[in-house]
Amino acid sequence: MSxxxxxxxxxxxxxxxxxWPSEMNVLLALVIIIVIFEFLGQVLPYMNDQSFLFDTRxxxxxxFNEARVRIIILQVAIIGxxxxxxxxxxxxxxxxxxxxxxxxxxxxxxxxxxxxxxxxGYANPKALFGTWAxxxxxxxxxxxxLSFGALIGAINGTFIAHFKIPPFxxxxxxxxxxxxxxxxxxxxxxxSFPTPQYKAIGSGMMPVxxxxxxxxxxxxxxxxxxxxxxxxxxxxxxxxxxxxxxNVKRHKIMVYMIAAMLAAFAGVVLSAKASTAQxxxxxxxxxxxxxxxxxxxxxxxxxxxxxxxxxLGAMVLGVIRSGFTYIKLDGSYQLIxxxxxxxxxxxxxxxxxxxxx
Amino acid sequence: xxxELVLKTxxxxxxxxxxxxxxxxxxxxxxGEHVAIMGxxxxxxxxxxxxxxxxEQRTRGTVIFxxxxxxxxxxxxxxxxxxxxxxxxxxxxxxxxxxxxxxxGREKTKWDWLGPFxxxxxxxxxxxxxxxxxxxxxxxxxxxxTIEKMSGGQRQCVAIARTASFHSKxxxxxxxTAALGVQETEQVENIIRQLKEQGEPLILVSHNMRxxxxxxxxxxxxxxxxxxANLLKIETDGQDVVAYITGAKTGAEYEGAA
Numbered sequence: 001m002s003x004x005x006x007x008x009x010x011x012x013x014x015x016x017x018x019x020w021p022s023e024m025n026v027l028l029a030l031v032i033i034i035v036i037f038e039f040l041g042q043v044l045p046y047m048n049d050q051s052f053l054f055d056t057r058x059x060x061x062x063x064f065n066e067a068r069v070r071i072i073i074l075q076v077a078i079i080g081x082x083x084x085x086x087x088x089x090x091x092x093x094x095x096x097x098x099x100x101x102x103x104x105x106x107x108x109x110x111x112x113x114x115x116x117x118x119x120x121g122y123a124n125p126k127a128l129f130g131t132w133a134x135x136x137x138x139x140x141x142x143x144x145x146l147s148f149g150a151l152i153g154a155i156n157g158t159f160i161a162h163f164k165i166p167p168f169x170x171x172x173x174x175x176x177x178x179x180x181x182x183x184x185x186x187x188x189x190x191x192s193f194p195t196p197q198y199k200a201i202g203s204g205m206m207p208v209x210x211x212x213x214x215x216x217x218x219x220x221x222x223x224x225x226x227x228x229x230x231x232x233x234x235x236x237x238x239x240x241x242x243x244x245x246x247n248v249k250r251h252k253i254m255v256y257m258i259a260a261m262l263a264a265f266a267g268v269v270l271s272a273k274a275s276t277a278q279x280x281x282x283x284x285x286x287x288x289x290x291x292x293x294x295x296x297x298x299x300x301x302x303x304x305x306x307x308x309x310x311x312l313g314a315m316v317l318g319v320i321r322s323g324f325t326y327i328k329l330d331g332s333y334q335l336i337x338x339x340x341x342x343x344x345x346x347x348x349x350x351x352x353x354x355x356x357x
Numbered sequence: 358x359x360x361e362l363v364l365k366t367x368x369x370x371x372x373x374x375x376x377x378x379x380x381x382x383x384x385x386x387x388x389g390e391h392v393a394i395m396g397x398x399x400x401x402x403x404x405x406x407x408x409x410x411x412x413e414q415r416t417r418g419t420v421i422f423x424x425x426x427x428x429x430x431x432x433x434x435x436x437x438x439x440x441x442x443x444x445x446x447x448x449x450x451x452x453x454x455x456x457x458x459x460x461x462g463r464e465k466t467k468w469d470w471l472g473p474f475x476x477x478x479x480x481x482x483x484x485x486x487x488x489x490x491x492x493x494x495x496x497x498x499x500x501x502x503t504i505e506k507m508s509g510g511q512r513q514c515v516a517i518a519r520t521a522s523f524h525s526k527x528x529x530x531x532x533x534t535a536a537l538g539v540q541e542t543e544q545v546e547n548i549i550r551q552l553k554e555q556g557e558p559l560i561l562v563s564h565n566m567r568x569x570x571x572x573x574x575x576x577x578x579x580x581x582x583x584x585x586a587n588l589l590k591i592e593t594d595g596q597d598v599v600a601y602i603t604g605a606k607t608g609a610e611y612e613g614a615a
Contacts (some may be wrong), residue, residue, distance in 0.1 A: 226464050227473045229453075233461055238449035243412060243448040245433025246461030254473065303452035 022297040022305070022352065026312040029295075033316060037323035044327060052326050068322060070205065076292070076318035077207035078103075078273070079285050080311065081266040083292040084211075084218050085259030087310040090293050091222075092255050093235040093302025094160065094167035099263035099289055102152055103282030106267030108185040110145030111277040114138065114198035115191065126192040126276075128185075138197035142268060150257050151263025152178065175286070182279040185308035192276040202272030212311075214262070219307040221321030227303055231255055235302025263289075291338065292317055295345045299353070316341070361387045362421070363527055363558045364409070369418035371404050378404040380582045382418070386527070389556040391549070393569040396579030397602055402562045406531050409560075410442045411435040423526055425437045433462065439526030443533055447545065455500035456486040459519045489522030493548050510541030521548055528552060531562045546572060566595045580604055 012246035037052040053064055082099045089096045109244040115124055117134035127134065152174060157169040199208070231286050233241040242248045266285075297306030297311025317338060322335040364386040371379040379401040386392055394402050408415040409422075411429025420427050422438060429435040432442070450459050452516040456479070465478040465485070486500055495509070495514040513533060520528055530549070534542040548587055549572050552559055563569050569576060570590060578586040578601040586601040 003451045224476055224479075225471070225474045226466060226477060229457060229461075229464060229477060232452060233457075236452040237448070240448040240450050241461070243432050243444060245431065245436060246462045248446055305451070348438075 001088055018347060023309045023312060025212075025348070026296050026309055026316065030316050030319060033319055033323065037319070037326060040327050044074060047327070050326075052122050052323060068326070070208075072315070072318040073211075073323045074205065075209045075321055076314040077211035078266050078270050079288045079317075080211045080292065080314040081207075081214055081269065082263045082285055082289040083310050083314055084214055084307060085262030085303065086286070086289045087293040087296070087307060088218070088222070088231055088255050089167070089259045089296050089348075090290070090298050090300060091235045091302060091305060092252060093238070093300075094252070094256070095171060095290070095300075096156065096256065096259050096263075097168065097171040097286050098152065098174035099259070099266075100285035100287070101175050101182060101281040102149065102260060102263045103267035103270060103285055104277075104279055105152075105185070106145045106148055106264040107271035107277035107281050108182050108191055108279060109148050110141040110196070110264075110268045111191045111194055111271045112141075112186065112335045113144050114141035114272075115196045116193050118197045119193045124193045126190060128189075128191055134197055138195065138201070141198060142201075145264050145268045146261050149261040149267075152264075153257035153260025156252060156260060157256030160256065161249040161252040176316075181280070181288040182281075185279075190276050190278045190280055191271075194272065194275060198272055199275055202269045202274070207269050207273060210265070211314075214265075215307055215311050222307055227251075227254070232303055235304075237303075281350070288317065291342045294349075296341060297349065299349050300346070301353075304353075313345075363388055363390075363423060364560075365421040367419040367421075368410070369405065369408055369420065371401075371408055371413065371418045372416045377582050379408065379415075381578075382584050384577065384584065386558055386560065389553075389558055390575065391553055391559045391561065391573040392575045392577060393573040394562045394577050394579060395562060395564070395569060395598060395602060400579040400602075401582040402579050403531055404582075406442065406444075406529055408559070410434070410440055410529060412444075416555070436463075436523075436525075440529065441520040441523060441525035442529040442531070443520045444531050449504045449512060449516055451505040452503055455490075455497060455515055456482040456502050458504060458515055459486050459489060459522065463523075477478060485522070489518050493518045493551070494544060495522050495548075509536045510538055510544075513537055513541065514544060517545055517548055521552065525557065527558050527560070529560045529562075532564065533561070534563070534565065534568065542568075566598065569598075570595065578602055580607075 009347055034053060040068050041047050041050055041052050047221065051065065053068060082103065086099060112128040113133055113136055115127055115134055117124060117131055119125065124134070156171055159165045160167050230241065230246050233244070233246060234248055234251060238248060267282065270281060292313040293305065293310050294300065294313070295316050296309035296311070298306065300310060320337055320341065321334055324337065362385060364384070366382055366384045369379060369382040369384070382401070382405055394405065396402050405412040405575050408512070409420060411432050411434055417570050422440065427438060429438070435442075446594065450461060452462070462524050466475040467479045469475045483500070490497060490500070495518045497511055497514065504515065507515070513536065517530070517533060520530070537545065549559065549561065553572075561569070561573060574590055576586070576588045576590060576593065576598055577584055578588070578598060580602065585607050588598065588601075597606070
């Protein structure tokens, strides 16, 4: 209060006063978790002094155990693509539960237009459509997949923005609808044998390339464009955003469309990587994507967080998953640990908000 | 006289379901004039303001602004025609900083061909923010602090700087000093005096009798959704106004209204 009565202009811009970005907390957590696994690797009797992330073999061309680093990122890349979209939804104070089943539905739909006619000289045994849908240019299944995603996102957004249905309920409904579509599309049969071009979308490290490039693009969008600013504004104070003349309804629909298109793209990449599309794909993906965002510091009450945070949150989940495999503990412990970390992240976030208020 | 009118409402009425929040309000505002709207809680003051600014759609009635009959679909239309408003519930986004809030909904941009993904011109907005704060005498230590870290007074100052920094044909302030300390109230009142000097018309919704008599030319009293008095400041006093507010008195031309 006293500040307002001091100084000539009173307008000092003090860089040192800028607050500690919340992404740093996530980075710190990531480092601590890595250190813990390194430590466990050294002390656990059955580990043979292996390092978790560092290269301990007699090679001098690398510091890190590249194979493990790659696996860590590769494991989270596809869900990470979904997390980029759900982050934007959560920043508007919404939620999107439909992304996991949307991955499956899009995988089925896209791959049915990305199949190859002949497999080892024989007709494709998993062909869904006739020869007209075989060996199409790869852009066709991608466009069809993304269009399907855009449609689902537009429906989500319309129900939420125009009919005032809570995002949790609207996207829960869409969750079931998309799983239903995935099963109905080929009557439950898997769709396999894509064209080489289709396969290339998800081969090798391509999922990581997609994830990181999309992360950079959406980081820039959220930080430097009107779209990003309005997304934060709506999550921060929807009433203020509306009174400021932002078309909140249209903007929300756009956010849900972008989120769904990212999930749809993840579905294309996943089916390409697996060379098959199955109706059960993407189970729990929506929840892991939300977890990445939340661990990354995106507040469920909206207005707070960043794409960088989400990428770091994805890395935290990847490191935990890989670390548990490294110390040879099975999946049940992984889930318990991840659950604990998600809850801890939310507690931390609330603590941070209380301190600011 | 009529070409001097900035705003005129005829039979402006708003019903919320069965609640008649505003009934048949006939209101006039002249160029350069500062008018206070007074009245008890629930008298219809804020409802009146919300109809003029397009935040809500009126049930019935006509609004003539700047010589033309207007029908604002939303606050952006009202603002584009030149009505700036500071609302009782501050229309600020807590997680954004001062320039972001000042320019919310009308950002300065580059590369507009990118549509919704056009780039924000942070540099220009920061410069204009500094100028706007300087012009209004508002002092904020660090404009890159988010609003949530600011005191109530600083928030109010940001909201008012936002209103005053854009050249407008009509400024509306809904209880701008309700939550402020003495010094901050003074700052806000200085901004209002500046607007008066610049000849910019103002509608001030206030409960503060001292402030109203200090700042405005004319006082319009609302009671139970109706206008019950229209008093020139020089022809009235505090007791008189209170009598109208409480319903002890009703203006001759509004007889039978309340």
